[in-house]
Amino acid sequence: MRSGHPRLLLSLSIAASLLLCLALWAVFRYAPLELNMGAVQKVFYFHVSANWAGMLGFLVALVVSVIYLRTADLKWDIAAVAGIELGMVFTAMGIVSGMIWARPTWNTWWTWDPRLTTIAVVEMVYAAYFMLRQGIEECERRARFGAVYSIVGFISVPLTFFSIRFARTIHPVVIGSGDSSNQVFNMTPAMLQTFLLCLFAFSVLFVVLLWHRLRLGLLAQEVEDAANACWE
Amino acid sequence: MFLRTVWAILWKDLVTEWRNRQTFSAMLVFALVVIFLFNFALELNRGAQAVVTSGVIWVTFAFCGTLGFNRSLSAEQDRGCLDGLLLAPVNRAAIYVGKALSNLVFMLATAVVVLPVYSLLYNTNLFIPAFLLVVLLGMLGYAALGTMLSGMSMRSRMRDLLLPVLLFPVALPLLVAVVKASSGLLEGQPLSAVRHWMDLLVVYDIIFVTVSLLVFDEVIED
Numbered sequence: 001m002r003s004g005h006p007r008l009l010l011s012l013s014i015a016a017s018l019l020l021c022l023a024l025w026a027v028f029r030y031a032p033l034e035l036n037m038g039a040v041q042k043v044f045y046f047h048v049s050a051n052w053a054g055m056l057g058f059l060v061a062l063v064v065s066v067i068y069l070r071t072a073d074l075k076w077d078i079a080a081v082a083g084i085e086l087g088m089v090f091t092a093m094g095i096v097s098g099m100i101w102a103r104p105t106w107n108t109w110w111t112w113d114p115r116l117t118t119i120a121v122v123e124m125v126y127a128a129y130f131m132l133r134q135g136i137e138e139c140e141r142r143a144r145f146g147a148v149y150s151i152v153g154f155i156s157v158p159l160t161f162f163s164i165r166f167a168r169t170i171h172p173v174v175i176g177s178g179d180s181s182n183q184v185f186n187m188t189p190a191m192l193q194t195f196l197l198c199l200f201a202f203s204v205l206f207v208v209l210l211w212h213r214l215r216l217g218l219l220a221q222e223v224e225d226a227a228n229a230c231w232e
Numbered sequence: 233m234f235l236r237t238v239w240a241i242l243w244k245d246l247v248t249e250w251r252n253r254q255t256f257s258a259m260l261v262f263a264l265v266v267i268f269l270f271n272f273a274l275e276l277n278r279g280a281q282a283v284v285t286s287g288v289i290w291v292t293f294a295f296c297g298t299l300g301f302n303r304s305l306s307a308e309q310d311r312g313c314l315d316g317l318l319l320a321p322v323n324r325a326a327i328y329v330g331k332a333l334s335n336l337v338f339m340l341a342t343a344v345v346v347l348p349v350y351s352l353l354y355n356t357n358l359f360i361p362a363f364l365l366v367v368l369l370g371m372l373g374y375a376a377l378g379t380m381l382s383g384m385s386m387r388s389r390m391r392d393l394l395l396p397v398l399l400f401p402v403a404l405p406l407l408v409a410v411v412k413a414s415s416g417l418l419e420g421q422p423l424s425a426v427r428h429w430m431d432l433l434v435v436y437d438i439i440f441v442t443v444s445l446l447v448f449d450e451v452i453e454d
Contacts, residue, residue: 069450124401131397135388145384148447152381152402155443159405159436 009211016208019201023049023194031194043101045195049202051094051119056206057087058122062154065147077143078217080150081133082210084126090206091123114164121160125153237322241330245304246337255303259342263296267350285358286414289350290407293339293371298396300338301378304331306386318452328448332379339371356418362426363417366433370410373437377403380444383451406436 005013027045034041061083068076098116099109110116129149136142187195249256270288308314317327347367351358378399385394400407413429423430 121401121404128397128401131390131394132384132388135390135394137389141387144450144453145387148450149381149384149398151447152377152443155439156402156405159439160408163405163408163432 005215009208009215012204012208012211016201016205019197019204023198023201026194026197031191032188034191037105040101040104043097045198046202047094047097047101048195049198050090050097052199053202053206054087054090054094056203057083057085057090057210058126058150058154058157059083060210061087061150065150068143068147069151072140072144074139074143074221075218077139077146078221079214080143080146082213082217084129084150085213086206086209088123088126090202091119095119095123112164114161117164118157118161122157125157126150129153234323234326237326238330238333241317241327242333242337245331245334248307249334249338255300255307256338256341258303259296259299259338260345262299263292263342263346264349266292266295267346267353271353283415283419285350285354285356285418286411289346289358290370290411290414292346293343293367294374294400294403294407295396296342297335297339297371297374297378298399300335301375301382301399302385302392302395304335304338304379305382306391309386324449324452325445327452328379328445332376332444335379336371336375339375340368343367343371358418360417362423363414366410366413366417366430369430369433369437370406370414373406373433373440374403376437376441376444377406380448380451383448403440406433406440409433409436 023045027042031042031045033039061080064076064079064083068080095116102111103109129146132149133142133146136145267288270292274284274288305314308317318324347358350356378395381398381402382395385391385398388394409429409432413426413433416426416429417423
């Protein structure tokens with residue numbers, strides 16, 4: 001029997017909390033104030049990091065879904081659920097932080113820009129994923145359908161983005177864009193360092209949470225198996 | 233062999249439908265009612281029409297399509313018909329293609345009635361060959377995706393309720409392309425002006441048909 005948390009997980013959890021504190025400090029104390037947008041630009045660091053972690057979650061879910069369909073081993077299904085749950089939470093954080101930034105910058109909480117629309121659709125796709133799972137009792141079938149839907153959903157999402165991209169976008173492209181139009185700022189070294197630190201902190205946090213969720217799922221599975229064994 | 237199986241399934245569905253006329257009549261009446269409703273909701277006068285028409289038509293088709301998809305596989309569950317189909321020594325992909333084609337035929341049949349009625353009621357001409365091509369392409373991809381997803385929703389406790397929830401967010405890119413292409417054509421633009429949407433539509437059709445074909449085995453297997 002396993003007891004307590006694995007030591008590595010415990011130390012990673014502590015590391016994640018420390019990193020987040022450090023990231024917060026860097027965002028508010030280390031990174032300089034942006035010239036045009038002022039303090040509200042500081043949302044950017046956590047906004048991008050949260051979305052990054054969200055995408056990581058969905059990516060993990062896609063990969064393990066494919067593996068599940070190949071192996072039919074339920075632990076991969078548990079991993080898919082963990083990935084998608086985390087993806088949804090981080091993406092929701094990304095949306096909310098983006099709205100907080102958009103209100104003073106664009107003067108609106110929401111616009112039907114390709115990125116915004118796509119990310120909203122992402123949340124809908126994965127909400128549908130959970131509704132699909134909820135309605136199926138047999139766990140092997142639930143896992144199989146879940147895997148299929150997460151693959152189809154993951155394929156569809158970039159297409160949605162592409163479809164809406166034909167309309168003009170107002171979302172700033174900070175990374176990898178040469179143009180210096182409105183709302184796009186060039187990061188000073190301190191800003192870049194802060195940004196990378198935030199990305200790293202969120203990645204570690206993501207791994208920690210994924211591990212916790214995975215462990216929880218596996219333990220729940222064990223309990224269920226034990227309960228079933230008792231009944232039989 | 234593959235084509236014979238597809239044809240057999242398609243023919244069976246069409247004959248069944250011809251004899252009881254349930255799915256088609258439900259889809260048709262539903263589509264007409266929705267169009268009537270839109271008339272009041274959007275005050276579809278002549279000025280607003282050109283822009284709104286493609287939206288109204290595709291929302292109508294999207295909803296009435298789900299009615300058909302829901303029926304198509306769940307009707308097979310009655311008296312173990314689906315098990316019989318699955319036990320038959322044929323390629324599962326052929327079953328899928330047959331089912332998707334019959335769904336496509338039902339949707340097209342609805343369109344054959346709805347489009348003239350719409351033209352008549354709103355005094356507009358929908359018989360632009362390019363637009364009909366868009367209708368065909370749009371319904372093709374939509375039916376491909378819907379048929380596959382209905383295989384999952386029918387096994388769920390929520391059944392019919394679940395299909396739109398599963399289908400709409402995933403079919404969104406297709407619907408966006410189809411609405412954009414249609415509205416361009418209905419506003420009188422030449423085919424070349426909406427060419428990029430048409431290309432996109434073809435690409436989406438290919439992607440969705442391929443993906444559905446690949447995963448249908450997993451959906452139907454047990």
